Amino acid sequence: MPQAHHANAHGHPLGRLATGAALGLMAGLALPHARKAVMQGPSLAAGDWMQALKAEHRMVEKSMEALLKTGEHETAKREMLLAKIAYALTKHAIEEENVVYPALVEGGHAEAAKRLIDDHGEVKTYIYDLRRLSAKDPAWIVEARKLSAALHAHVHEEENSLFPTFRDEIGQEENMRLTRMMNWEGFKVA
Numbered sequence: 001m002p003q004a005h006h007a008n009a010h011g012h013p014l015g016r017l018a019t020g021a022a023l024g025l026m027a028g029l030a031l032p033h034a035r036k037a038v039m040q041g042p043s044l045a046a047g048d049w050m051q052a053l054k055a056e057h058r059m060v061e062k063s064m065e066a067l068l069k070t071g072e073h074e075t076a077k078r079e080m081l082l083a084k085i086a087y088a089l090t091k092h093a094i095e096e097e098n099v100v101y102p103a104l105v106e107g108g109h110a111e112a113a114k115r116l117i118d119d120h121g122e123v124k125t126y127i128y129d130l131r132r133l134s135a136k137d138p139a140w141i142v143e144a145r146k147l148s149a150a151l152h153a154h155v156h157e158e159e160n161s162l163f164p165t166f167r168d169e170i171g172q173e174e175n176m177r178l179t180r181m182m183n184w185e186g187f188k189v190a
Helices: 002-011 013-046 049-068 075-106 110-132 138-189
Strands: none
Touching (some): 049 075, 049 138, 075 138, 110 138
């Protein structure tokens, strides 16, 4: 008799609704973790903290190039690309500010780390300014170009002088430790 009752419960509209709700809840809980894995994938694939940061730089640069090519009537595209850039830069800044820059300070590069943190503040201000402007406003693309220039200068300093030198100074074991720590930070917020 209990088996017949059990079978009827699943056939009942409320039973199907409960099953659907449970499946929806499970999918909703899994989705953020899948998104995190996708966002952190390029960094993990790089296998090295400096290469991971370079991969993230390239992704932001590609989005920035697309943003700068938009016309004043492509407001939705501009806003979508800005959101994508801001999201990627937030994750990236957390990785650098919570792992790489403290390691730079510890390794005797405190001034450089402070300058790079200041750069992050400048970039965040440009993004704030862009969000306050209408994407149709002619000043919007001017501000976007300033953001692009600030990003370019920041990336150039990191990739062409500071990071390669620091990576060589600290040795393989410490590089592996920084890579693990940075990936953990990135996954935490991706």
